[in-house]
Amino acid sequence: MVVRMVFQSILLLFSIYAFVQAAGFSISSCQPSCGDVNLKYPFGIGAGCYADAWFEVVCRNDSLASPSPKPFLRILNLEVLDISLDGTVRVNFPTVYNCTNGTSSTANIVELRNSPFIFSQSENKFIALGCNNFASMRSVDGSGSAIGGCMSICDTTKVVNASSCNIGINCCQASIPSDLDAFNTTMEVMNSKDLVINGCNSAFLVEEKWFKTDYRTLSLFVPVVLEWWIPYTSFISLPIANYNTSSTYNCRQVVVKQRNTTFTCSCKAGYGGNPYVPGACHVIKECELTHPCLGYNPSPLIFCENTYNEEEERIYTYNGSYICYRPIFLTIESRVEVFTIGISSGLGLLVLLVGGWWSYKVVKKRRMIKQKNKFFKRNGGLLLRQQLSSHEANVENIKLFNSKELEKATDRFNVNRVLGQGGQGTVYKGMLIDGRIVAVKKSKVIDEGKLGEFINEVVILSQINHRNVVKLIGCCLETEVPLLVYEYVPNGTLFQYFNGQTEEFPLTWDMRLRIATEVAGALFYLHSAASTPIYHRDIKSTNILLDDKFRAKVADFGTSRSIAVDQTHLTTRVHGTFGYLDPEYFQSSQFTEKSDVYSFGVVLAELLTGEKAISSTKTQEPRSLATYFIQSVEENSLFDIIDSRVLKEGKKEEIIAVANLAKRCLNLNGKKRPTMREVTIELQAVQMLQKGANLQQNYEELEYVGAEVYELWDAAPTSIVSTASIDAQPLL
Template sequence: MVVLFQILLLLCSIDAITSTTSCEERCGNVSIPYPFGIGAAGCYVDDWYEVICNYSSGSPKPFLRRLNLEVLYISFGSTLSRRRNTVGVNYPTLSACGNLSRGIENVELSKSPFIFSQSENIFVAIGCNNFASITSLDGSVFGCRTCPFNCKVCEVIINDTTTRLCQTTIASDLVAFNTNTEPIIVPNQPTIGCRSAFLVEEKWFKAAYNVRLFSNMSSVVSYHVPVVLEWGVLDTSFYSVLNNLATYNSSSNYTCIRMSNRNSTFSCSCDGGYEGNPYILGGCQDINECERSNPCSRYNSSYFNVKCENGIGYYSCIPVYPPKPPVRAATIGVSSSLGLLVLLVGGWWSYKVIKKRRRIKQKNKFFKRNGGLLLQQQLSSNEANVDTTKLFNSKDLEKATDRFNVNRILGQGGQGTVYKGMLADGRIVAVKKSRVIDEAKLEEFINEVVILSQINHRNVVKLIGCCLETEVPLLVYEYIPNGTLFQYVNGQTEEFPLTWDMRLRIATEVAGALFYLHSAASSPIYHRDIKSTNILLDDKYRAKVADFGTSRSITVDQTHLTTLVHGTFGYLDPEYFQSSQFTEKSDVYSFGVVLAELLTGEKAISSTMTQESRSLATNFIQSIEENNLFGIIDSRVLKEGKKEDIIVVANLAKRCLDLNGKKRPTMKEVAMELEIVQMPQKTPNLQQNYEELEYDRAEMYEPWDAEPKSTMSTSSVDAQPLLSSQSA
C-alpha cells in the first residue's frame, strides 16, 4: 500500500509540475504555492484550491474562488513543531447599533478541506453592553459580554478597554457557525453607540496597535479582519488510495496525517530537518542547521570544542580535541583502554541515573500541570470527599488498555477519547483520555474529579480514579456497556427499542439523580449540561447521568450562578441565555427537553426543519396548545402507554419547558410525579394525588408565557468551580 501511494504521489507531483509551468505563482505580494493555484485546472489540485487574482481595486488581490475570501498568506506546517498548514483570509465583522440585534450565517466549510483554527483565532465582542455569541452546527454556544450589569455608564468610561471589549476561545474543528450580537438592557442606563462581534487572528488582534484601534472606536462600522483557516487535501481529489491509512511513507522526508475529526482530509508537512512544500516532488528541502544557528556551540568547553556537521535531514555535534604531545604507544594503549572502560561504565551508569531522574521529573511536571497540586489542596483542606478516589499510575492504565489500542476505543468527542480497559483486579472500566493539552481546561478537569468524588448515587456514573502523571490527564470511570439514551430514543439501536415502561423508568431515574444533586448532596450541584447524549445505560438499561466537566457546586444560600453562557443548543434554558444567570430551574428546562425526546422520539434540534421550527421544545409546546399532542407522540408510546399517563407526563414536560423559571417545578416535584405515574395500578387515592400535583387537562392548552421574567432574588459574583465549595 505504501509503495502504491509513493508511485501515485510521484505521478501526481510530476503531473502537477509539468502542468503548472505556465501557472502564475504570485498575485500581488502573496505567493500561491501548489496545491493552490491560479489559471487552468492543472494549476491547482481541485476547485477548492483555485485562486483568482482580482484587479478591481487597482492592485491585484488573490481570492479563494469557491469561498470568495481574500487570501492574505498561505503557509505550510511542520511535523517537528506540530504546526498545521494555514491560510490567512480577510473576514467580515458583524455590527449593529442602538437596540438592534443582528445575526449572520458565516462561510460554510463543512464540505471543504478548511476549518477555522482554534489555536490561532479568538472570538471578540466590542461596544457597550454587548452580548455576542456564536452557535456551531452541533449546537454548542460560545460567547461573552462586554459590560457587567453593575458597570458605570459606558459613555463616561468610553476608553476603558476592560468594559468595552471581551474575548473567548472557539470550539475545535469549527466549520460553520452563526454570529449574533444583541444589546444588554441595563436599568436606568440608555443603550448607546454601536456593537460588533467577529472572529479574528489572535496574534494580529493582540498587537498593541490593533487592540487600541478597536477599543477606542466611538462607533463600530463594517470592517474586515484577518482570520486563520487550517487546511489539508481531500482524499477524494488526491489520496483516495489511502482508505484508512493515517500516516504514510515513514521513510521519506514528509508526513501526511488525517486532520482531527476530518477523516476525509489529509494535512501534509515536511519532517524535522526539512522545510518547503510537501505537495510537490522534492518540495521538502534539507535545512542546514549549522549555518543557521550552530546548535552545537553550547557544548563547547575548556577541554574541547564541538564541531557542527550537517546531514540530510539532521545534524551532528562532533567533539574536536587539541593535539597531545607524543608518548609511548604502550602507555597510550593501556591508558586509552582503561579510560574507555571507565568512560563506558560511568556513561552507562550516568545514562541510567539521568534517564530515571528525567522520567521522575517529567512525571512530576505532568502531575503539577494536570492539576495534581489543586487536587492535593482539596484533600488537605478537606473541602471534598475525595479520599476514596484512587490515583492510578501510567503503567497500570497502559496495561489495562493495551497501550491505548485503537481496538479498545469506546467513543470519541470534542474533549477526548474513551477506551475500554481491564484493571489488575479484573474490573472492566472506561478510561477517558483528553485529546489535547489545554491548561485552560485543567480547572474544569479537577472540577469534574471533585464533583464526582462527592456524589454517591446509583444513577450517577461512578468515578473510580484518575492519573495525573501522563502528558494528558486520564479519568477512570465504571464501565457503562449500553451506550447513550440518544442512540435508543432516535432509533439508532433498532435491535432493542425502548418500551414505554423503560422510557418512564429512565425518566424517573434521571429525575431522581437531579433531585439528589440539587437537594440531597452535601452542597447543591448544578449539572449545567443535561442532554440525552450525557445519559448512559448500564447492562440492565438503568440510567446513569454522566459528564460533569461544566458542573458547579454552590453554597446553600446562593440562588444562582452568573457565568459565561455555555451549553448545547436545543437544551439551553432561554432565561439563562438572556441573563447569564444559571439556576436549578435551568437544569429543569434541560430535563424537560429530554422528557419531550422520550415522548416523541425526535431530536432536540432537527436539521430537516425550517429555522423557526427546528426546536423540539417549541414544537412540543405548540402541539399542546393546538390540541395536537398525540400527533407528535412516538407510535410505540401510543401503542404501549395509557393515554392518561401520556397526558400526565406531557403536562409535566410542558411545565418544565415554561419560559418563566419560577413557574417550572423543582426536580423533587418532577421525580414524585413520575414515580406516581410508574405505579402499576391506580386507585382513586392516586387519582386524587394527580389532582394535587396539578394534573389538569385544561391546563395543557393554556397559552405559553411569551415573555420571560427574571427569577433571581439575589446576585452572585462570577461562579468559581467547585474548588472552593464545602465538603460533605
C-alpha cells in the same frame, strides 16, 4: 577528488537541462507578479505557468474602488494575498453578518473539498463578534453537526479588541478541526434586545496573527491561510518528479485525510530557492559572505565549505548551511597511539555510562516519588485523608488508588479506551486487578484555590447511595490531574437513543416513562436526602446513563454543589449546557433547585419528541426544543411533534399528562415550577394509570407515601460537607 566532484556536478546540470528542454518546461516567459503579489511556481498565470489547474491565477481589476489589478485563484475565486513555498497561501475570505433578531445560517460559499487546499488549523481561528452572539461552525455532510464555535457575552462598557476575545466579552474565538475543507456558519442572538441596541453580529474564519494586530481594519473580507500540496497526477508530470537523484532538493509524499496522494518539496539544508523549478535551489554561500568558521579555532588550518561532502580524514563542524573542518594527516605510529587511547577511552566511557545509567535510574525513581507526593498534596490528598479519618464523614467505602493501578487498568490511558469527553475531563474504560470493569475519569487541571471544593465533591459523591446515581468507587490524587473511578455503565447515554442513533434497540414508551421516573427519583433524593441538599447543575440526556437492564443512572457530578439548610440558592458564574440551561439562572446567576427542574423538563421533552435539546429537523432554523415544545402545547399541536413510537404505544391521556408536567417544569418563572418531589409523584401516578388504576386514588396514596419518604430522608445524618459557591468557567 575535487575534479571528480566538478565533473559529476557538470553532468548533473547537463542532465537536468536536457530533461527540461525535452519536457518544454520554462517559466521565464511567465508573468512574475500581479499587483503587489509575487507569483511563485507552482502558482502562475497562463498556460504552462502553473503545476495544476487548482493553482491557476488570473489577474483582474476587482472593483472601481481599487483600480490596480489583483490576483485570484481561478477555480476558487479567492483573492491571493501572499504565496509561500513552505506550503501555505494567504487569501481574502468573506465574513458573515447577522442583522436580525433571530437565528442566521449561512452556507459556506467557498468549497475546498476535492481540491489540494485545506484551512490551516495552526494559523486560523474562528471568531464571533457581537453581544450574546452564539456562533458555530457546522458540518456540510448533511448531519449539520457542530464542529466548532463559541459564545460572546455582552458588555457595552467594554471595547472589542483581540484580548477581549480571550475572555469572551463582546468577542470570542475557537480553534478549528484539522483537515477542514468546508463548513457552514450559524449565528443566534441569545437576547434579541442586544442586537437592536448594538447593531449586527458577525462570525468568520481569520488568520490569527493578522487578527491580533489588524482587527481594527475588519471589513467584508479578512485574511485566511490555506495549506496546499501538489496532486499526484500533476506531480508526476513535473521535471522535479525524479527527486531520488537530486542533491539540491527533497520531495516527499503527504497523506491528507480524504484526499488522494499528494506531494510537497523543499530545498535541502544549505540551499535556498524554489524547489518546484529545476535548478532553482541554489547554494547559500555563507562562507563567502560572513567567514563564519574563523570563530571556531584560531588555527589557520580551519577551512569553510558551503556544502557537505563525505571526504575522509576530516573533523567537521556542521552548522546547517555550511561546514567548518581541518585536515588530519596521521602516521602509522600516531594511528597505534590513537587506537590505544581509543580502547582505553572506550572502556572508561563504558564504565561511566553504566554508572551514569544506574545513577539516572535511582535519581529518576526518587524524583517520581517526590513528584507523586507533590501531586498528592497539591490535589488535596492530606485534606481527603483528614476527611477519611473523620468520624463525621462516612466515606470509608471510597478507595485511594495509586497511579500504577489506573495506568494498568486503562492501558496507559489508551485513546482506544476513551468512552467520552466533556467539560470536566475525559472518561476511559478500565479493568481493575480484581476483574471489575470501571470508568476512569481524568479530570482537567484544577485551580489550587478550588482543591477544597474538589475534595468536598468527592466526599459528597461517596455519600450518595441511590440505585439511579452512578456510584463513585475511588480516586487517585498522585497524578498531575485527579482521577475519579466510577462504576461502569454499559449501555451508553440516553442521548444516543434519540433520533434513531441506536436503531437495534429503540426506546419503548414504557422504558421512557420508567427512565423519566427513575431520574426524577434520583433528583428528588439529591434535593431532599439530607440537611445539606445537592444541586446537580448539569442535568441533560448525555449525563443520564443506561445500565445492562436499561435502568437510568445520573452521572457527571463535576459541577454539583451542596448547600446549607437555610440557603435557597447558589450565586455562581453561569455554567451549564446550551438548551438545558435555566433562563432565570442565566439572567440572575442564582441557581436554585428549580433550575434542576427546568433541565429535567427539557429531558422530558426529549423523551416525548425524540428530538435534541437544540433541534432543526422539524423547522427551517435551529431552535430551542423547550421553546418549541411549549409553543406546540399552547397551540394544541402537541401530537404533531410527539415521537411516532410514543404515539403508537402510549395512551393519549398518559402522553398529555407527561407533556403538561414537562410544560410546568419549563415555566420561565422558577417559583411556578413543581419540586422534584411533586414531579416524581406525578410520574409514578402516570405509571400506575398505565396499569389500569384510578389516577386520583393513586395520586393520594403516593402523596402519603412520598410524605413518609420525605420525613425519613429529613432524619438522615447531616454529614455532607458543603462546598464553595463560585464555579469554573461556563461551558456554553
